[in-house]
Amino acid sequence: MLLLLFCLFPFVQILSTSLKHQADWGNPSLIPAQLNFEAYKELLGFSQQEVELPETIRMMLESPAISEEQRAAIIKKFTSTSDIFPFGRYMLNTFVISMVTAFLSTLIATFAAYALSRLKFRGRNAFSNTVMFVYMVGGVLLMVPLYQMAVSTGLASTVPGTLICLLLIYLVQTLPVAIYMLGNYFRTIPFSLEEAAMIDGYSRTSAIFAVIIPLSRPMLLTVMFYCFVIAWNEYLFASVFLKQYQDFHTLPLALQTLFSSKNAIWDRIMAASMLTLIPVVIAFSVANRFISSGGTAGGVKE
Amino acid sequence: MSDNIAAQEARLGHRLIAPAALIIALLILYPIFFNLYLSFFDVELNGDKSLVGLNNYKTLLSDGGFYSALWTTVIYLAGTVTGTTVLGLAVALLLNQNFPFKNTVRALVLLPYFAPVISVVFGWQFIFDPVNGIYNHVMVEVLGLVSERQNVIGDPDSALWVVIVFDIWKHFPIAFLLILAKLQSIPSDQYEACAIDGYNAWGRFIHVTLPECRFVIGTVVLLRMIWNLNRFEDVYLLAPNVETLPIYIYFQAFTGVIDQGLAAAISVVQLIVLSGLIWFYVKKVLNW
Numbered sequence: 001m002l003l004l005l006f007c008l009f010p011f012v013q014i015l016s017t018s019l020k021h022q023a024d025w026g027n028p029s030l031i032p033a034q035l036n037f038e039a040y041k042e043l044l045g046f047s048q049q050e051v052e053l054p055e056t057i058r059m060m061l062e063s064p065a066i067s068e069e070q071r072a073a074i075i076k077k078f079t080s081t082s083d084i085f086p087f088g089r090y091m092l093n094t095f096v097i098s099m100v101t102a103f104l105s106t107l108i109a110t111f112a113a114y115a116l117s118r119l120k121f122r123g124r125n126a127f128s129n130t131v132m133f134v135y136m137v138g139g140v141l142l143m144v145p146l147y148q149m150a151v152s153t154g155l156a157s158t159v160p161g162t163l164i165c166l167l168l169i170y171l172v173q174t175l176p177v178a179i180y181m182l183g184n185y186f187r188t189i190p191f192s193l194e195e196a197a198m199i200d201g202y203s204r205t206s207a208i209f210a211v212i213i214p215l216s217r218p219m220l221l222t223v224m225f226y227c228f229v230i231a232w233n234e235y236l237f238a239s240v241f242l243k244q245y246q247d248f249h250t251l252p253l254a255l256q257t258l259f260s261s262k263n264a265i266w267d268r269i270m271a272a273s274m275l276t277l278i279p280v281v282i283a284f285s286v287a288n289r290f291i292s293s294g295g296t297a298g299g300v301k302e
Numbered sequence: 303m304s305d306n307i308a309a310q311e312a313r314l315g316h317r318l319i320a321p322a323a324l325i326i327a328l329l330i331l332y333p334i335f336f337n338l339y340l341s342f343f344d345v346e347l348n349g350d351k352s353l354v355g356l357n358n359y360k361t362l363l364s365d366g367g368f369y370s371a372l373w374t375t376v377i378y379l380a381g382t383v384t385g386t387t388v389l390g391l392a393v394a395l396l397l398n399q400n401f402p403f404k405n406t407v408r409a410l411v412l413l414p415y416f417a418p419v420i421s422v423v424f425g426w427q428f429i430f431d432p433v434n435g436i437y438n439h440v441m442v443e444v445l446g447l448v449s450e451r452q453n454v455i456g457d458p459d460s461a462l463w464v465v466i467v468f469d470i471w472k473h474f475p476i477a478f479l480l481i482l483a484k485l486q487s488i489p490s491d492q493y494e495a496c497a498i499d500g501y502n503a504w505g506r507f508i509h510v511t512l513p514e515c516r517f518v519i520g521t522v523v524l525l526r527m528i529w530n531l532n533r534f535e536d537v538y539l540l541a542p543n544v545e546t547l548p549i550y551i552y553f554q555a556f557t558g559v560i561d562q563g564l565a566a567a568i569s570v571v572q573l574i575v576l577s578g579l580i581w582f583y584v585k586k587v588l589n590w
Contacts, residue, residue, distance in 0.1 A: 004407065004410060004411070006471065008410060008413070009429075010414075010422055010425035010426055010429065010471070011413070011417070011422070011425065013425045013428055013429055013436070014421065014422070014424065014425040014428070017425075017428055108321045108322050108325070109322065111318040111319070111321065111322070112318060112319045112321070112322035112323075114318060115314070115315040115316075115318035115319045116319070119311050119312070119314060119315035119318070120308065120311060120312065120315070121311065121312035121313075121314075121315030121316055122312060123316075124315065127319055127323060129584075130323075130326060130331070131322075131326070132584065133580060134326055134330045136525075136528045136529070136532075136576070136580050136583075137330060137334075137532070137573070137576065137580075138529070138531070138532020138533070138534070138548070138576075139532075139534075140532055140533075140534040140548040140551065140552070140569075141337070141532065141548075141551075141569045141572055141573050141576070142329075142330065142333040142334065142337060142569070143551070143552070143555060143565075144337060144340060144345070144551075144555050144562050144565050144566045144569060145332075145333035145334075145336040145337040145340060145566070146329065146333050147555075147562075148336070148340060148345065148349060148562070149332075149333065149336065151347075151348065151349040152349050168325065168328075168329055169329060171325055171329075172325050172326060172329040172330060175322055175325060175326065176326075179322060204310075204311075204314060205314065229416055229418075232418060233418040233419055233420065233535075234535075235419065235420060235534075235535045235538075235539060236534050236535060236538075236552075240556060251418075251420065252418065252419070252420035252535075252539075255420050255421075255424070256420065256539060259424065266428060266431075266434070269424050270424060270425070270428070272421075273420070273421035273422070273424045273425065274421070276418050276420060276421045277417055277418060277421040277422075280416055280417060280418055281413070281416075281417075284409075284412075284413070284416050285409070
């Protein structure tokens with residue numbers, strides 16, 4: 001019980017604060033005095049409240065001294081929605097890049113893992129040792145050279161270039177764990193199944209698609225989940241590469257910016273945290289039966 | 303004929319690993335050497351650089367910030383590695399027993415590990431918030447241990463402990479998973495034999511569980527050291543004032559007075575330490 005309390009308390013705290021009114025924050029009770037969904041509505045864009053023009057501004061606008069143009073500009077300034085946090089957009093950005101990463105990484109890793117677990121070729125040991133090594137070298141050590149490479153190739157100065165860089169970096173961060181997990185799994189599939197397929201006239205390559213991939217579907221899903229979560233949670237490289245392109249911020253970056261830019265908005269931050277958490281929890285509960293069965297115990301990487 | 307098949311197999315193998323090998327070579331192996339190269343230059347954000355020889359390394363050795371980052375990293379590693387391993391082992395022993403909702407409990411225990419850092423850090427920051435946080439409420443008003451509310455995360459010294467506890471919370475599940483997998487493979491007749499020899503539960507733990515788990519515990523300790531040496535996000539997002547080496551590198555490279563060459567030099571030093579640990583891991587643990 002104590003253990004669960006330790007594990008889950010921060011989550012409960014996030015949920016509770018996200019539902020509290022500002023006046024209620026200092027109250028240590030986890031049950032909000034009054035439920036408040038404003039923060040969620042605001043983040044998801046449901047509350048389109050009309051922006052009231054202040055009285056003085058309205059009087060100013062009525063004065064004949066200002067031109068039509070100035071008047072429009074003033075109205076625009078006061079009704080601007082630029083300070084609304086475009087949560088949906090950030091979520092979509094993050095979702096797209098994480099999905100693409102998860103899919104490509106799993107695909108590339110399937111090929112590599114198959115080669116490592118089944119085929120004999122020169123350089124196999126070297127490759128598998130390199131994967132092992134790469135698996136443990138953190139991205140933080142390579143942020144300077146990677147950034148300099150992106151600058152010198154000119155990729156960092158355009159939006160598509162930046163996104164490609166980021167995608168490649170996410171790929172390389174997820175590939176080793178994917179190769180490792182899939183390789184271990186492929187070794188448990190009896191080779192005789194493939195042989196049978198090849199006797200039936202499949203080529204070696206098409207036997208991969210006909211036998212290995214269907215048999216590994218649960219594992220492939222688990223690996224995709226891992227890669228998705230790694231990309232979804234990534235902050236460091238997103239912050240280095242995307243800082244200047246606000247429209248393309250991912251959730252971790254956007255939340256950090258939100259947190260450091262405004263004060264006294266705990267409910268919004270917590271609601272945003274909750275919404276960032278939910279896709280992972282959903283993915284987790286889907287993949288969980290494979291994970292907690294210990295089948296992936298060797299495949300640890302964060 | 304068989305030569306032919308072997309050659310075909312090798313060709314297919316090469317084709318299949320090509321995409322992965324290419325990406326790894328381009329984005330990991332090349333940058334490692336490029337990083338070494340950059341560490342001998344004074345590098346600007348826009349890519350301009352001028353050769354300064356070993357100056358970056360000299361600056362590093364005379365830089366108090368570097369030593370304090372090193373020391374912080376050592377405390378951080380010692381605290382988190384011990385904490386995650388001990389807690390992971392304890393929880394694995396606990397959850398290896400049979401009780402209702404076992405699978406649900408196991409899944410819930412894993413949740414901190416998978417949850418996005420960015421969302422959980424805010425929960426933790428709120429807990430330790432000087433005005434609203436429950437930590438201060440309990441310490442000051444309920445238990446009366448501390449006389450006034452403190453900004454625990456604002457002060458680097460106490461923030462280090464928060465960061466360590468946070469890391470243990472977030473990462474003990476993986477230690478738990480690895481150790482649990484091992485526990486489940488220990489044949490129960492060993493325990494029975496031990497029980498027949500007259501040992502109580504503690505004796506069985508000492509004489510069966512620990513020796514059986516020695517290797518997996520070694521793995522956990524080394525892997526946690528390796529990965530925590532690289533850990534950036536958990537620390538930076540929760541308390542950027544706790545300067546472990548990765549955060550020190552980040553500050554040098556991208557904020558304030560930007561000195562990417564120096565950052566590269568620190569990375570080189572850290573990479574050497576890391577390679578040492580990895581070498582040890584591969585040689586010792588994987589061969590056990």
